Amino acid sequence: MVGSWAAERFPKYEEALRRLTDQHRALVDEPLHLAVAYLPALRDQQHIFLLEVVGGGESINTERDLFEATYEATPEFPMGPKEQFHLILTNPTELETALRDGWRLAVELVNAIRAGNYKAIHKDKTGKRVLAILESEARRQEAVRG
Numbered sequence: 051m052v053g054s055w056a057a058e059r060f061p062k063y064e065e066a067l068r069r070l071t072d073q074h075r076a077l078v079d080e081p082l083h084l085a086v087a088y089l090p091a092l093r094d095q096q097h098i099f100l101l102e103v104v105g106g107g108e109s110i111n112t113e114r115d116l117f118e119a120t121y122e123a124t125p126e127f128p129m130g131p132k133e134q135f136h137l138i139l140t141n142p143t144e145l146e147t148a149l150r151d152g153w154r155l156a157v158e159l160v161n162a163i164r165a166g167n168y169k170a171i172h173k174d175k176t177g178k179r180v181l182a183i184l185e186s187e188a189r190r191q192e193a194v195r196g
């Protein structure tokens with residue numbers, strides 16, 4: 051199922067998101083496994099959200115949630131006046147913990163996947179496995195709700 055965001059709004063930002071993820075893929079010390087653009091249901095619908103799952107096994111954020119940084123528009127990533135870019139950063143191990151323990155940003159991501167409001171921009175072998183886990187969790191929660 052493709053949500054309206056993935057079909058209608060994502061294309062406006064696809065080129066800038068792909069350029070950004072290509073730059074991140076070039077980083078050697080933290081290989082990019084998965085990049086997923088998504089729209090959370092309960093946050094500002096004008097903002098752009100990108101999850102990146104990178105290599106590394108240590109926790110990125112000690113606050114029992116995924117790490118999130120927010121950016122304003124730049125010449126490389128143009129946005130409207132009320133828009134912001136949210137980069138959510140994690141690694142496979144931390145994401146599995148976040149899913150198991152119900153961390154807020156992990157729940158938000160799974161809800162977007164369940165609604166079809168997401169688009170995988172990049173996935174390597176590890177990223178395919180992580181995305182399958184996220185999609186499986188979304189289906190599991192849908193079955194529980196339904």
